Structure formats: structure tokens, C-alpha cells
Amino acid sequence: MERKPLDSLISKNGLWVSRNGRLHGIKSCEASHKNLRITMDCGEVVKVRNSRSSRAARSLRNRKFQKPCKRCRVPEEKIKEFSRKISKNEVKVSVRTVPSSQFNSYENKIPDMALPSENTLHEPVKPVQASTPAVSAKQTQKQTKTAAAKTFVPQPRTKKPKVKKSGNHSFQKPAKASKPQFTQSQKNRILSLLGPGEMISFSKEKRSFAELESVLSTERKKDIRQMYEDSRENLLGKLERTITEFFVDMGFLEVKSPILIPFEYMERMGVGEDKKLSEQIFRVGDNMCLRPMLAPGLYNHLRKFDNVLPDPVRIFEIGPCYRKESDGSSHLEEFTMLNFCQMGSRCTREELEFIIDEFLNFLDIDYEIVADSCMVYGETMDVMHKNLELSSAVVGPIPMDMDWGVDKPWIGAGFGLERLLKVKHDFKNIKRAARSESYYNGICTTL
Known part of the structure; x- marks a missing residue:
């Protein structure tokens, strides 16, 4: 059987x-x-x-x-x-x-879901019958050649008059001095040397590449020396310390989870090997991977702190994550995430929006919240700054909570620190805000 x-x-x-x-x-x-x-x-x-x-x-x-x-x-x-x-x-x-949009608590009843109707009736396609008998290819070619022979009339050839070129060049205008032309690699080099907020028009630039590179390199050296005299703090590290202080003052407990995690954690998150998103994961051996998100570690801490810490349980983590998505000016393969989570009482959308508002007002960043959805969490709230997504927020519970031993309502959101820096300092490319050997605080160091 x-x-x-x-x-x-x-x-x-x-x-x-x-x-x-x-x-x-x-x-x-x-x-x-x-x-x-x-x-x-x-x-x-x-x-x-x-x-x-x-x-x-x-x-x-x-x-x-x-x-x-x-x-x-x-x-x-x-x-x-x-x-x-x-x-x-x-x-x-x-x-x-059960999708999270219909799943507000584990005790709620799940509404019946109507099956979509299927239209299986299709009209058969009738073949079109020719009204005239088919003519063989050889017979058609023979008739065409005969008709062409009867209609062709040879025409006499005519010679075109020759045009003499003037040998006097004294009236030609002198050539203007051409503007410097930049190759794509030269343009990329110049763009990397620009400081935050600086712009350039290659079509109007009169200086040569060598002159422009020399001027910009000199300016960047001055900027780096000035940063050394003023603060000597890395912007990414400084932002992490600032965020830590904010959430500790809000009553959240800071946690640190392993970066190398079992791939089975990703299967619990609904990102198994049969899913498209699994192609973004950096595998280490057969059973391990570099974490692409902080959620697995937060789930484990919520389960262990439940019934130990006072209600509601509030935790957060800041740490590196890894995904194979480095294309574009807003994505990195190695990036820094902030995730905060609250479980137990007061886990409502209003409470989640209040924490997000307090946090972004503290950083002086304008934002708006729009509704969205994703494969892992279902319905989400995206926090946007113009066209850039800063965060994805969720109001739980969701069906996958069972696989983590979590059975209480929760709210949470994740922010990319590099994107926050990109917005605060008007970086054109997110790589200026990342862990890098080519930039320091958005300033090019390859001089």
C-alpha cells in the first residue's frame, strides 16, 4: 500500500x-x-x-x-x-x-476559498477549402517565363555627363577645434571621482580626460584629509551605532545571530531549492549557506525569549547579509540589514507605523508607506523614499510561524543601512555607502 x-x-x-x-x-x-x-x-x-x-x-x-x-x-x-x-x-x-492576507490569528476561522471556473469548451477550427484546383509549380514557372519573354523590350543605354571637380581649395572653411571625446571607461572613471552632489556634462566639457582626472583627484585628496581632521568615523559604522542607541532607548533588546546558517532554515522560510529566490543564496558546502536575511535568527530568539522576557518581547539585530543581486545602483551582494520585531501585545499595524515613523524622523528621512506583497511573507508594507524601497514591513502572524514554534501575534520591519546612507548623503550609487576598498564615506580612494 x-x-x-x-x-x-x-x-x-x-x-x-x-x-x-x-x-x-x-x-x-x-x-x-x-x-x-x-x-x-x-x-x-x-x-x-x-x-x-x-x-x-x-x-x-x-x-x-x-x-x-x-x-x-x-x-x-x-x-x-x-x-x-x-x-x-x-x-x-x-x-x-493559508495566505497571510486571510490569516490574522491562529484561532480565527479560515474562510472558504472558491475554486476558479475552467472554460474547457473550444470551437473546432474548420479547414478552409480552396475554391480553385491547385496548379503545379512547373506549369506556373513555364507560364511566367513565356509572359516575361513577350513583354520585355530592350532600352538603349545613355551616358551620364561627367562633373568636373574644382581643384581650387582656397574658399574652404577652416576646421573647428574638436571637443574632447571620452570613452565609456573614461566616463566611468570621472563619475567615480565626483563627490556627493557633484555633476558633470560630458557634452559640454572642454577639458581633456587627463586634465579633468587630475583636478578631481586633487579635490578628493583634500576631502579625505578633511574627513581625517574632522571625525575619522566611517559613515556605515556610525549609522549602525546611532540605530543601536535609538532602539535600545525604545526598549528593544539587541541580538547577534550567526552569519553561516543551515540551508534548512531557508526551506522553513519557504525558499527551498525549487524556488527562484534560492538562486540568490550563497551556498557553503551541501547543507550550509550565508544568510540572505535576518529573519531566521529573529525567529529563534523570539521562541526562546517567549515567557522569559516581559510582554511584549522586543528585539532587533543589525548585521551583514548576502545575496546574488549586485546589478543596478541600489543593490549589493554584501549589505547590512536592520531588523526589529515585537511579539505579544500591541502588535498592530498602528504600532508598527508608529515605530517606523519615530525611527525615520530620528534619521530625518522623508518616506511614504505603500501596500505590496512578496513570496515569503505574503502581504507587506513597503517604506519608500521617492522610487527607492527602504524597508519591507509585516504584520503577523503568518502560516510559516508554525515551523518556528511561534504562535503569538508579531510585527516587524527590515531596513537596508546602505540605502539609508544613499538617501541621507545623496549618493548616486549605493556602492559608495557599502563596505568597500574603493570608497570611504562616499569619496573615491583610488587616486
Whole structure:
């Protein structure tokens, strides 16, 4: 007999056998990556792993139970049908993954989802019949040659008059001095030497590449010496210290999670090897990877601090992440993330927007919030500065929380520190704000 997973058996029978042998009717069944949450007709709720060899799977497969649950009121015909060796019933329960847009708390009921209608009727295409008999290719070519021979009339050739060129060049205008032409590599070099806020028009520039490079290099040397005299603080490190002070004062606990994590964590986040997003992950060996996000570490800390710290639990982390997405002026393969999270009471959209507003006003950055969605979290709130996304924020719970042992409401948001620096200092390219050997505080160091 084929050993079907637990969700398939539930979908087939529409019944559940508890540990004490009671046979229950199933009201709804919700699935995440590895777990199931089953609500009985009597109101009892259980959470189990979607296993092929569990006690529940064996009971449903072998159709063994002691007696039906009185409160579920399972119909007698359904009990007799379940007791038979081969069931002929159709699917009784639809097991589905619940999107976060319809999932506000684990105790809420999940509304029924209507199946889309399928239009399977198509008009057959009738072949078009030719009204005249087909003519062979040889016969057509023969008729064409005969017609051409009758209509062709040779024409006499005419000579074109020769135009004599004047040998006197005394009236030609002298050539103007040409403007300096810049190759693409020269343009890139000049752009890298520009300071924050500086601009240049290559079409109007009169200086040669060598002159322009020399002037800009001299200016950048002065800027670096001035930074050394003024502060000697790296902008990225300074921003990280400033953000840490802000969130500690807000009552958040700072945590530090490993950068090298098991790839199984990404599977729990819904980014398995069969997903397109998995191509962005830097793999290390067969089972490990560099973290592309801070969420796995925050999930583990929330679970461990629950019932230890006072309600609500508030934590944050700032650290490096890695993704294979370096194209464009707003993406990096190595970048720094801030993630803050609150679990327990007051986990509402209003509270999340209040924290974001306090944080960005503290940094003096204008923003707006727009609705969006993503593969991992479902519905999100994107924090935008003009056309640049600064953050993606979420109001939980969401279905994947089960796989992390988290069963309380939560709110959270993630910000890219390099993008915050790009906005604050008007950097044209995010690489000026990143960990780099080519730039220091947005100033080119290749001089």
C-alpha cells in the first residue's frame, strides 16, 4: 500500500483519529511547510507534523478507531464508509496553505476559498477549402517565363555627363577645434571621482580626460584629509551605532545571530531549492549557506525569549547579509540589514507605523508607506523614499510561524543601512555607502 502523507489522508477521508481513539469530523485543515493545524467539528484544535509514518497517519491508513466523538456528530454512513477497506468517497476536506492576507490569528476561522471556473469548451477550427484546383509549380514557372519573354523590350543605354571637380581649395572653411571625446571607461572613471552632489556634462566639457582626472583627484585628496581632521568615523559604522542607541532607548533588546546558517532554515522560510529566490543564496558546502536575511535568527530568539522576557518581547539585530543581486545602483551582494520585531501585545499595524515613523524622523528621512506583497511573507508594507524601497514591513502572524514554534501575534520591519546612507548623503550609487576598498564615506580612494 502506498504510504501517503497525512494531508492526503485527511483530504481523502475528512476524518481524524485522536490519541485516545476518538473518531472526529474535520472542519478545516491548514498547512504550512511541514506542519498541519486541524480544527475538529467539536472545536478541538491540534497541530501535528505532516508525516507519512506518524501515529495519526497509520490510524487513518489502517482505518482503526475505538468510537466516534459525540460532540462532532459524525454521520453513521460516514463512519461505516471509513470502516471499509476501500473508500469510494470523494474528497471531504480541502487542505490548503493559508495566505497571510486571510490569516490574522491562529484561532480565527479560515474562510472558504472558491475554486476558479475552467472554460474547457473550444470551437473546432474548420479547414478552409480552396475554391480553385491547385496548379503545379512547373506549369506556373513555364507560364511566367513565356509572359516575361513577350513583354520585355530592350532600352538603349545613355551616358551620364561627367562633373568636373574644382581643384581650387582656397574658399574652404577652416576646421573647428574638436571637443574632447571620452570613452565609456573614461566616463566611468570621472563619475567615480565626483563627490556627493557633484555633476558633470560630458557634452559640454572642454577639458581633456587627463586634465579633468587630475583636478578631481586633487579635490578628493583634500576631502579625505578633511574627513581625517574632522571625525575619522566611517559613515556605515556610525549609522549602525546611532540605530543601536535609538532602539535600545525604545526598549528593544539587541541580538547577534550567526552569519553561516543551515540551508534548512531557508526551506522553513519557504525558499527551498525549487524556488527562484534560492538562486540568490550563497551556498557553503551541501547543507550550509550565508544568510540572505535576518529573519531566521529573529525567529529563534523570539521562541526562546517567549515567557522569559516581559510582554511584549522586543528585539532587533543589525548585521551583514548576502545575496546574488549586485546589478543596478541600489543593490549589493554584501549589505547590512536592520531588523526589529515585537511579539505579544500591541502588535498592530498602528504600532508598527508608529515605530517606523519615530525611527525615520530620528534619521530625518522623508518616506511614504505603500501596500505590496512578496513570496515569503505574503502581504507587506513597503517604506519608500521617492522610487527607492527602504524597508519591507509585516504584520503577523503568518502560516510559516508554525515551523518556528511561534504562535503569538508579531510585527516587524527590515531596513537596508546602505540605502539609508544613499538617501541621507545623496549618493548616486549605493556602492559608495557599502563596505568597500574603493570608497570611504562616499569619496573615491583610488587616486
